[in-house]
Amino acid sequence: MMAASEILEQKFIALTQLLRLHAQTRPEAMAVLTEDESLTYRELDLLVDRVAASFQRDGLLPGEAIAICAGSCVAYLAIFFGALRTGLVVSPLAPGSTADQLRAMLHDSRARLLFLDAGVAAHLAAVAPSIRAGDDAGWPPWSARVSLDESNCGVPFGQWLMRDSQTLRLHLVAAADPFNIIYSSGTTGAPKGIVQSHGMRWGTIRMIGAYEFDQHSVTLVSTPLYSNTTLVTVFPTVALGGTIVLMAKFDATKLLNLAISKRATHAMLVPVQYQRIMSADAFEASALSSFRMKFSTSAPFAADLKADVLARWPGGLVEFYGMTEGGGVCALEAHRHPDKLGTVGRPVAGHDIRLIGDDLREVPPGEVGEVVGHSAAMMTGYHNHPEKTAEVEWFDPTGKRFIRTGDLGRFDPDGFLTLLDRKKDMIITGGFNVYPADIETVLREHPLVLEAAVVGVPSRRWGETPVAFVVLKDGTRAKAEDLAAFVNARVAKVQRPAAYEFVESLPRSGIGKVLKRELRERPVRVE
Numbered sequence: 001m002m003a004a005s006e007i008l009e010q011k012f013i014a015l016t017q018l019l020r021l022h023a024q025t026r027p028e029a030m031a032v033l034t035e036d037e038s039l040t041y042r043e044l045d046l047l048v049d050r051v052a053a054s055f056q057r058d059g060l061l062p063g064e065a066i067a068i069c070a071g072s073c074v075a076y077l078a079i080f081f082g083a084l085r086t087g088l089v090v091s092p093l094a095p096g097s098t099a100d101q102l103r104a105m106l107h108d109s110r111a112r113l114l115f116l117d118a119g120v121a122a123h124l125a126a127v128a129p130s131i132r133a134g135d136d137a138g139w140p141p142w143s144a145r146v147s148l149d150e151s152n153c154g155v156p157f158g159q160w161l162m163r164d165s166q167t168l169r170l171h172l173v174a175a176a177d178p179f180n181i182i183y184s185s186g187t188t189g190a191p192k193g194i195v196q197s198h199g200m201r202w203g204t205i206r207m208i209g210a211y212e213f214d215q216h217s218v219t220l221v222s223t224p225l226y227s228n229t230t231l232v233t234v235f236p237t238v239a240l241g242g243t244i245v246l247m248a249k250f251d252a253t254k255l256l257n258l259a260i261s262k263r264a265t266h267a268m269l270v271p272v273q274y275q276r277i278m279s280a281d282a283f284e285a286s287a288l289s290s291f292r293m294k295f296s297t298s299a300p301f302a303a304d305l306k307a308d309v310l311a312r313w314p315g316g317l318v319e320f321y322g323m324t325e326g327g328g329v330c331a332l333e334a335h336r337h338p339d340k341l342g343t344v345g346r347p348v349a350g351h352d353i354r355l356i357g358d359d360l361r362e363v364p365p366g367e368v369g370e371v372v373g374h375s376a377a378m379m380t381g382y383h384n385h386p387e388k389t390a391e392v393e394w395f396d397p398t399g400k401r402f403i404r405t406g407d408l409g410r411f412d413p414d415g416f417l418t419l420l421d422r423k424k425d426m427i428i429t430g431g432f433n434v435y436p437a438d439i440e441t442v443l444r445e446h447p448l449v450l451e452a453a454v455v456g457v458p459s460r461r462w463g464e465t466p467v468a469f470v471v472l473k474d475g476t477r478a479k480a481e482d483l484a485a486f487v488n489a490r491v492a493k494v495q496r497p498a499a500y501e502f503v504e505s506l507p508r509s510g511i512g513k514v515l516k517r518e519l520r521e522r523p524v525r526v527e
Contacts (some may be wrong), residue, residue, distance in 0.1 A: 001025040004214040004240045007204050012175045012199060015239055016085040019045055022241040023473055026215065032244045033262070037074045041241070044078065049165035051082025057162060060112050062087025062171055065181060067111035069093040069102065069120045069149045072225045072248050077234075080225075082515075084179065087171040091193070092183040092226035095120050101191055103127045105183050108193050108384055114154075114208060115146045121153030175199030181383050182228050182324050193383030194324050201235060203377040207329070209236035209347060212292040213266065220259060220267040222250040227511045228324040231300045233268040244262060252280040256288075263290040265315075270512035271301045275451070278308050291315030291485060292443040297322070299513050300419070300437065302444055303341035306334050319344060321419065325392065327403030328353035328373020330417050333477030343416040344409075351375040353415045353417065353445050354402070356394060370423055371409045372402040379403070408435070425516055427456035429465050434492045439466060439497065442490045446483060448476045453506050455519045459526050467524050468497040471505060478502075 007018065022029065023045035031044040039047065060066070066083050068076055068090065070511040083090045087429070091109040094101060095117075099247040102124055106114065116124075145154030180196045183191035213219075219237040221244055237244050245262050247255065250273060258264065274296065277283060294313065297320040309317050316336075321344035322329035330353065332345030354362055355369025363369035372394045378401070381389035394402045419469040420426075420435040427434040436454035443452035450473045459465040468487075472478055480500040488496050501524060507515040 007240060008209050012202050013239075014084070014173050014198060015201065015205070015235060016048065016081055018239045018241075019048065019520050020082060022215075022238075024243060029215065029241060030243045032074055032077060032246055033239070034074055034246045035248065039074060044081075046165070047074075047078045048081040048085055049163050049168055051078050052085040053165040053168040054160060054162045055082060055086050055088060055113075056167065056169060058113070060086070060088055062173075063089065063178065065089040065095055065109045065111045066089050066113045066115070067091040067109055068115045068226070069095055070115060071095065071119075072118040072221070072246055073148060073248070075148050076115075076225050077244075077246070077284060081238075084173070085171065085490055087173055087177065089178045089181055089195075091183070093183065093521055094224070094226045094510050095123070097183075097191070099124055099127045105191060105193070113144050113146060113429070114519075115148055115157075116153060117147065117149040118151035118153050121145075121147075123149065155527060164193060173198050174516075175202065178380065182226075184324065189238050192385060192388055195380040195383050196324075196326070197380055200326055200377045200379065203375070204232055205236045205239050207377070208295075209240055210296065211266075211295075211316070213237060213240045213242060215241035216244060217266055217292075218262050218264045218290075219243070220245050220247070220255060220262075220264045222247040222255055222273065223268065223270060223512075224510055226521070227298075229268060229270065229511050232297075232320075233266060233295060237266070240376075252276040253282045256280060256282045259291070260287045264288075265290055265292045266294070266463075267291070268295040268297070269297050271296060271305060272299070272451075272508065272512045274301075274305055274309055278305070278312065283312070283313045285314060291313045293318060295320060300440075302441070304444065307338070307342045310338060321345065321417065322373070323403065323405055324376065324379075325403050326378040327405065328371075328375055332416070337416075340416050343412065343418045345417065346415045347373075347417075352400075352402075354396075355411065356404075360394065362396075366410065366413075368408055368410045368420060371405040371407045371417070371419075373405065374400055374402045422516075427454075427464050427466055429456070429459070429462045429500055430496060434495050436466065439468065439487065439491060442487050443468060443470065443483070445490075446478075446486050448472050448478045449483075450474075451506060453514050453519060455516050457520060457526055458497075459498065459523050465498040465499065465526050466495065467499045467526065469501045469503050469506060469519050471503060499524055 021043040029041050031041045032039050112361035146160045147154035177198050179201045181193040213236050293316045317334040319332040328351040329348050330345045331348050352374040357363045364377050392404045406423050409417050421437045439454045440452050450471045452470045454466050454468050456464040457467050507518040
């Protein structure tokens with residue numbers, strides 16, 4: 001049996017080879033748990049073989065794609081790993097996408113099979129006639145569906161699945177082979193397919209796995225399996241022989257109960273989940289002493305919330321800043337640097353992160369610029385869109401390839417990166433650059449404010465002006481003029497919001513990102 005340190009030292013190992021290794025050396029070790037199911041490594045490996053054999057029976061060839069659009073379940077994981085074992089490319093799709101977006105993603109991925117559940121089937125019904133066989137685009141037939149629940153929205157998974165795997169022909173993947181196509185969230189427009197290779201995935205496994213993952217790890221998974229955020233902890237857990245505790249849907253109290261009963265050691269949570277967990281009545285720090293490490297990514301993580309997690313939740317806290325497209329990653333080991341909670345940390349080893357200006361040249365130290373990054377973990381490109389790939393690439397004078405993030409940031413003298421905002425979210429009002437994050441930070445300091453988002457809206461007087469959308473804490477009330485007085489005393493005149501809109505909640509993607517595009521589309525009257 002290989003130790004975790006030996007596995008992580010390898011230049012490249014296919015993930016399903018490690019699954020097989022654990023099934024052979026620790027067959028009765030628990031691989032995955034849900035509320036209704038549990039599979040040992042031996043059982044999971046056998047199921048993955050049956051899935052892989054079923055793909056080969058259906059004539060799917062290495063390099064072709066399959067799509068999964070369903071809630072989190074054991075079958076979802078088995079299909080994902082089974083596809084990888086036969087050299088297929090997995091396209092995990094977000095069930096919360098619009099029907100037109102799902103149709104476009106299926107078209108773009110050229111998925112040969114679609115695995116779905118009843119909710120997704122109902123969602124797709126309106127566009128089903130246009131998902132047809134035999135056209136030039138090579139779309140799969142609408143009938144090429146496998147149902148992962150008890151509905152009749154496709155061939156039942158149990159019926160599709162082969163009884164055994166005796167016919168399975170093993171396929172060895174190379175580091176350069178495509179692993180998955182993950183579609184961007186669509187927060188900035190139409191989703192784009194991000195092609196990640198096996199080598200890129202292995203690089204991420206090695207990086208995350210170094211944070212105290214081993215065969216005794218128990219990882220809570222409460223974000224959806226279509227998200228890269230989720231997968232970056234799922235894969236290291238399996239690679240190193242730990243246990244996945246899979247939640248079908250996030251619930252703060254249920255997560256805390258699972259963490260206690262299963263002696264959880266790791267969890268990847270987005271900031272809004274931390275917010276709900278820390279305010280839950282069931283939260284009790286002493287019962288969470290099994291935690292080694294907690295992670296966060298995907299959305300801005302307020303410094304005061306990080307401080308609360310550090311103070312009351314045992315174990316380390318690491319915030320990752322990066323993109324599904326890859327490039328560069330920063331990590332803030334908050335438990336080691338409590339004085340840097342307003343930053344997203346420093347570039348991890350082997351990751352080159354720089355800042356460039358509008359002229360595409362590097363900015364001087366201490367100045368604001370767009371974040372670009374280079375590392376071994378970089379996407380191959382956007383699927384079927386070489387022109388969009390070129391738009392996010394930047395090359396330094398030596399020809400070194402970087403991925404542009406669209407985020408604006410600044411390095412401090414210690415090399416820690418502070419993010420200011422998305423470049424597209426920056427507000428230019430009266431000729432001045434205003435960063436919404438600065439205003440949002442002040443708003444969160446108000447004792448009645450739970451969360452806030454600031455966007456720029458058109459203004460005849462200023463060209464563009466800030467507007468704040470505010471969610472108040474339960475049971476509280478506030479007037480716009482009271483918030484304005486609080487904020488105006490703490491920000492520059494040019495940063496003052498022209499209006500305050502009170503909302504019950506902020507629109508979010510399935511992974512917790514605030515959808516500022518939707519906020520900008522709401523009717524707000526300003527001068």
